[in-house]
Amino acid sequence: MSSEEKHKITRREFIRKGMQLSILIGLGSIAGGLITKTISEKTVWQIDTKKCTQCGRCATSCIKKPSAVKCFHAYDMCGYCDLCGGYFKPGTKDLTTAAENQLCPTSALKRKFIEEPFFEYEIDKELCIGCGKCVKGCGAFGNGSLQLQVSQDLCDNCNECSIARDCPSNAFSRVLNSTSYLMLGLRDSNKWKNKL
Amino acid sequence: MFFFFVIISLQAYDVTAKNRFPKPEFESGHVQPETITPAPRAMILEYLDVFVLIVALSLISWLILKKRSRKGVFWMSVFTILYFGFYKQGCVCAVGSVQNVTLALFNESYNIPITALLFFVIPLLYTLFFGRTFCAGVCPLGAIQDIFAFRPMPIKAWLEKVLGIIPFIYLGLAVLYAATGTDFIICRYDPFIGFYRFDATFIMFMLGAIFLLVGVFIARPYCRFLCPYGALLNIVSRFSFKHMTITPANCINCKLCESSCPFGAINMPAPVKEKEKTEVIVKRYILLSVIVPVLVFAGGLIASNFHENLAMVNHKVKLASEVMNNTNFGVKDKEAIEITAFKTSGQTVDQLYSEASAIVKEFYFGSWIFGCFIGLVFGLTLVSLTVFKYHSDYSPDKATCHSCARCMDYCPVLPEKK
Numbered sequence: 098m099s100s101e102e103k104h105k106i107t108r109r110e111f112i113r114k115g116m117q118l119s120i121l122i123g124l125g126s127i128a129g130g131l132i133t134k135t136i137s138e139k140t141v142w143q144i145d146t147k148k149c150t151q152c153g154r155c156a157t158s159c160i161k162k163p164s165a166v167k168c169f170h171a172y173d174m175c176g177y178c179d180l181c182g183g184y185f186k187p188g189t190k191d192l193t194t195a196a197e198n199q200l201c202p203t204s205a206l207k208r209k210f211i212e213e214p215f216f217e218y219e220i221d222k223e224l225c226i227g228c229g230k231c232v233k234g235c236g237a238f239g240n241g242s243l244q245l246q247v248s249q250d251l252c253d254n255c256n257e258c259s260i261a262r263d264c265p266s267n268a269f270s271r272v273l274n275s276t277s278y279l280m281l282g283l284r285d286s287n288k289w290k291n292k293l
Numbered sequence: 294m295f296f297f298f299v300i301i302s303l304q305a306y307d308v309t310a311k312n313r314f315p316k317p318e319f320e321s322g323h324v325q326p327e328t329i330t331p332a333p334r335a336m337i338l339e340y341l342d343v344f345v346l347i348v349a350l351s352l353i354s355w356l357i358l359k360k361r362s363r364k365g366v367f368w369m370s371v372f373t374i375l376y377f378g379f380y381k382q383g384c385v386c387a388v389g390s391v392q393n394v395t396l397a398l399f400n401e402s403y404n405i406p407i408t409a410l411l412f413f414v415i416p417l418l419y420t421l422f423f424g425r426t427f428c429a430g431v432c433p434l435g436a437i438q439d440i441f442a443f444r445p446m447p448i449k450a451w452l453e454k455v456l457g458i459i460p461f462i463y464l465g466l467a468v469l470y471a472a473t474g475t476d477f478i479i480c481r482y483d484p485f486i487g488f489y490r491f492d493a494t495f496i497m498f499m500l501g502a503i504f505l506l507v508g509v510f511i512a513r514p515y516c517r518f519l520c521p522y523g524a525l526l527n528i529v530s531r532f533s534f535k536h537m538t539i540t541p542a543n544c545i546n547c548k549l550c551e552s553s554c555p556f557g558a559i560n561m562p563a564p565v566k567e568k569e570k571t572e573v574i575v576k577r578y579i580l581l582s583v584i585v586p587v588l589v590f591a592g593g594l595i596a597s598n599f600h601e602n603l604a605m606v607n608h609k610v611k612l613a614s615e616v617m618n619n620t621n622f623g624v625k626d627k628e629a630i631e632i633t634a635f636k637t638s639g640q641t642v643d644q645l646y647s648e649a650s651a652i653v654k655e656f657y658f659g660s661w662i663f664g665c666f667i668g669l670v671f672g673l674t675l676v677s678l679t680v681f682k683y684h685s686d687y688s689p690d691k692a693t694c695h696s697c698a699r700c701m702d703y704c705p706v707l708p709e710k711k
Contacts, residue, residue: 113532116531116532117421117532117534120417120421120529120532121421124414124417124418124421127394127398127413127414128410128414130398131394131397131398131405131410132407132410134397134403134404134405135404135405135406135407135410136407137404138404139333139336139404139406140403140404141333148638150630150633150634150637152630152634154630160490160492161492162492169328169330170328171328172325172326172327172328173316173325173328174312174316175316176312176313176314176315176316176317177314177316177317178314211319211321211323212319212320212321212323215317215319215323217323217325217326219326239313239314240312240313240314246330248331249330249331249332249333249334250331250332250333250334251331252333253382253384254333254334254406255384255480256385256389256392256393256396256409256477256480257392257396257476257477257480259481262476262608265630265631265633265634265635266634266635266637266638267634267638271402271403271404274333277330278330280328280330282328283328283330
């Protein structure tokens with residue numbers, strides 16, 4: 098009886114040891130297999146602004162409130178128009194900064210007089226909710242210098258971007274850190290200009 | 294007038310190749326501001342999370358196994374809720390990292406962040422060495438439920454066993470959807486993340502509130518009956534090198550700890566079973582060796598029958614089906630946004646169909662594996678019910694014990710003095 102019991106214990110121990118070892122090997126191989134991927138360059142979520150249709154879901158689908166998607170202004174592309182399709186509601190009569198004339202629901206797009214007849218437009222990121230109304234207006238009537246993009250300082254870089262899933266035009270993708278920002282009209286020297 | 298429009302539109306067409314309106318040259322010497330494109334958060338902050346995780350796991354393992362302090366575990370839970378919960382807003386978390394690892398294994402182009410990989414591996418390693426100390430107070434989802442477990446009631450053993458299968462189904466589904474690049478369902482249907490972020494939708498808020506309210510009486514309902522990472526830890530913990538014990542020395546079978554466990558994870562001493570007849574054992578063995586493969590096959594068959602329904606979650610498959618059936622995403626009176634976007638994307642319908650059918654094919658294989666896995670889980674649960682486990686003392690059930698250390702306070706035995 099005692100020898101049998103002893104034998105039993107060793108069998109159980111054998112299974113235990115074997116499983117411990119195989120779990121260790123399994124974890125090790127997963128970690129080892131994927132470590133090369135983690136070392137390679139970081140990926141970030143970006144909108145392909147050429148595919149973007151400004152459906153407005155960026156404002157609502159992001160897990161962050163307000164959304165990490167903001168409107169970015171590529172000044173190099175801007176025509177500095179007086180009648181800005183991104184700033185004014187269609188059919189606005191007098192081009193004033195009155196709230197009822199503005200397309201932006203949060204007045205995040207600021208208009209500043211530079212010289213006759215040019216006006217500069219600037220986005221207040223604190224106010225921007227990423228709805229894309231101005232982007233749509235600018236794209237329809239202007240140069241398309243206003244573009245929606247994922248602001249990397251705000252983006253949590255989620256595993257699976259919840260906007261990407263809701264995006265109807267597949268404009269969201271993971272891109273290598275070095276290739277962002279995926280926008281038109283950015284100067285090379287402009288990259289990674291951090292506010293801080 | 295007509296020609297005028299034609300000329301205008303032609304001109305507009307020409308200019309769009311560059312810019313519709315040229316960039317002005319300022320006479321006033323105005324300097325155009327630069328577009329600010331902020332850089333992502335520094336990597337050092339991500340490494341900090343991993344560091345905090347390791348420190349927290351080491352600390353809680355020490356608190357449970359060496360200090361045997363329930364109070365310590367409680368304060369660790371509070372810290373976890375504050376740091377991993379409210380400060381980190383529940384992201385990155387070990388529970389969701391299962392999906393990152395799966396996606397990285399199946400998708401070549403996905404570079405898994407090192408934090409996600411480490412958040413997957415480190416808690417599993419700690420569990421292999423010390424039991425489920427991660428569940429005790431380092432998981433933000435577990436910690437918030439643990440605090441709410443005021444009046445835990447025992448639930449029937451059979452119900453516990455049946456509900457205990459759900460995590461494996463959830464795990465299988467999460468892996469299936471992550472592997473096909475469809476969705477991360479664990480993150481999407483995380484009931485507590487909404488609390489941590491203060492932005493839950495009404496349904497998710499209600500779900501989280503229900504879990505917490507139910508959790509007052511049935512401790513940690515999410516951990517026990519849903520958590521897919523818990524399913525992995527459950528398996529690993531069975532083989533852990535060390536595990537917490539109820540008593541610091543020798544169990545005296547005083548029964549004081551009997552009802553102390555909120556999770557019903559204490560093995561009671563069982564009387565030695567009468568020896569069964571060999572015939573009965575052989576019969577049962579043969580029966581099981583038939584039933585388990587049948588269950589595995591049946592599971593695969595059933596799941597693969599539903600592979601198209603499972604695939605419908607994938608947005609490309611969904612789009613293809615909406616286009617094919619002309620259902621317009623259930624939107625009436627106007628064209629759905631998805632359809633408009635698809636039309637403007639320039640992709641042909643045939644391309645969409647072939648892409649969608651490739652995904653559906655992946656789902657066919659995936660659902661076979663998923664179904665077989667579920668069948669196997671059912672089969673092994675059945676096997677485990679027939680296996681007699683002898684216990685002479687009160688001891689924690691290593692698989693389901695969350696190492697919360699509540700039972701330790703009930704033990705009257707003093708630790709042996711050296």
